[in-house]
Amino acid sequence: MLRPFxxxxxxxxxxxxxxxxxxxxxxxxxxxxxxxxxxxxxxxxRPAHLIDVKRVxxxxxxxxxxxSVLVGATATHRTIERSPVLGxxxxxxxxxxxxVANVRVRNVGTVGGNLAFADPHSxxxxxxxxxxxxxxxxxxGVEREVPLADFVRGPYETARQEDxxxxxxxLFPWPARTTATYVKYGFHERPTLGIxxxxxxxxxxxxxxxxxxxxxxxxxxxxxxxxxxxxxxRTLVEVLADADRLASAAAESIEPVDDLHGSADYKxxxxxVFVRRALxxxxxxxxxxxxxxxxxxxxxx
Amino acid sequence: MSDIxxxxxxxxxxxxxxxxxxLDLPVHALLLDVLRDRLGLKGAKRxxxxxxxxxCTVLVDGAPVSACTYLAVExxxxxxxxxxxxxxxxxxHPLQESFxxxxxxxxxxxxxxxxxxxxxxxxxxxxxxxxxxxxxxxxNLCRCTGYRKVIDAVVACGRPRAGT
Numbered sequence: 001m002l003r004p005f006x007x008x009x010x011x012x013x014x015x016x017x018x019x020x021x022x023x024x025x026x027x028x029x030x031x032x033x034x035x036x037x038x039x040x041x042x043x044x045x046r047p048a049h050l051i052d053v054k055r056v057x058x059x060x061x062x063x064x065x066x067x068s069v070l071v072g073a074t075a076t077h078r079t080i081e082r083s084p085v086l087g088x089x090x091x092x093x094x095x096x097x098x099x100v101a102n103v104r105v106r107n108v109g110t111v112g113g114n115l116a117f118a119d120p121h122s123x124x125x126x127x128x129x130x131x132x133x134x135x136x137x138x139x140x141g142v143e144r145e146v147p148l149a150d151f152v153r154g155p156y157e158t159a160r161q162e163d164x165x166x167x168x169x170x171l172f173p174w175p176a177r178t179t180a181t182y183v184k185y186g187f188h189e190r191p192t193l194g195i196x197x198x199x200x201x202x203x204x205x206x207x208x209x210x211x212x213x214x215x216x217x218x219x220x221x222x223x224x225x226x227x228x229x230x231x232x233x234r235t236l237v238e239v240l241a242d243a244d245r246l247a248s249a250a251a252e253s254i255e256p257v258d259d260l261h262g263s264a265d266y267k268x269x270x271x272x273v274f275v276r277r278a279l280x281x282x283x284x285x286x287x288x289x290x291x292x293x294x295x296x297x298x299x300x301x
Numbered sequence: 302m303s304d305i306x307x308x309x310x311x312x313x314x315x316x317x318x319x320x321x322x323x324l325d326l327p328v329h330a331l332l333l334d335v336l337r338d339r340l341g342l343k344g345a346k347r348x349x350x351x352x353x354x355x356x357c358t359v360l361v362d363g364a365p366v367s368a369c370t371y372l373a374v375e376x377x378x379x380x381x382x383x384x385x386x387x388x389x390x391x392x393x394h395p396l397q398e399s400f401x402x403x404x405x406x407x408x409x410x411x412x413x414x415x416x417x418x419x420x421x422x423x424x425x426x427x428x429x430x431x432x433x434x435x436x437x438x439x440x441n442l443c444r445c446t447g448y449r450k451v452i453d454a455v456v457a458c459g460r461p462r463a464g465t
Binding site: 103108 | 308309311327328329330331334350351352353355358361364365366367370371372374418421436437439440441
């Protein structure tokens, strides 16, 4: 049972912004509701007004723009799972989207809602960090763009101002010759650990020229790890031979916290284990081998 | 529905299991409560109440949603399917027949949600593999842990249609 509220359904961003101003402090933006309605049920939020942004046209568009892909805020997980644009430009995104939560949540929950709620146990936030994601925020006709790394400030806390609307996330497709994996582990509804690793090789197919490694769910916010710099410039063979040490260094560099998914120590150790596994998976794929691996309670994309 | 403002209640018209209904609903009404308490459709169950267990699964325009965490006003102008609409009179839906055939029911609490999720899968993919069934039904929990037979039932139901 929910506490009563009024529902507003603006058909333009301008109207939505106007409503946000009018009901400042007593309203919440609403799209899929898969996060918001849970908080309303528990009474953690008690807005008198919900502002439904699903009727704003084009807010769920997925388009290519200047070498990046803009994913509209009200695109659902199922929309990105089936998006031909993402399938070509960032194929890992649809592949991961089909493992987010469950099919009911994916049918309803939106990309913008997922990121704006900043639940620390988010697949998309971790993955998008490895795609150098940037959040588009709209206020009174003016848009600003914030790197995802700055947008997510902590658990359920973002850089979004009360009168701003998340309109899209901008993703930057990885260069050619990039091999990647997203590995998530856990036995709750939300992941205990998520790791996105992407290695770009030189034309010689031996040297790592770019490395992206994001770890999420283990701490208050997803992080890009500093050991990325240790991967660049070395051959893939060297990196793989050094995987144990690199995985330990990765685990040392994160700031995990205790929560229902486990202790900080446990998450640090699982980070070590799964960074090592992610390196092995990417190594095998880059060498043209199918990394047919199965680990308990783990999804390998 | 081009109005910017919806007051705290709203007239909602939708088709449920083939029948048009129009209800005056508070905008904060949840679909599960409307189905169960206003329409007497008790097949969808309230259990976890946080979109995790799948006992309240119904289809909106063919797509599974958790009715427990879904505003009823969202179904205005749309088509809702619940387990009560699966059978045609005394003739059970092939999925229901398959569940019986395979013994895919233990206590039965999760069954309506399992059936609706499985129906959505078979509508999307007429002959899914066991692996696909497992992935699609990941969010439907059976506390009797009778998963194996549920998977068998869905795969078996898909199989005859594969060649048609």
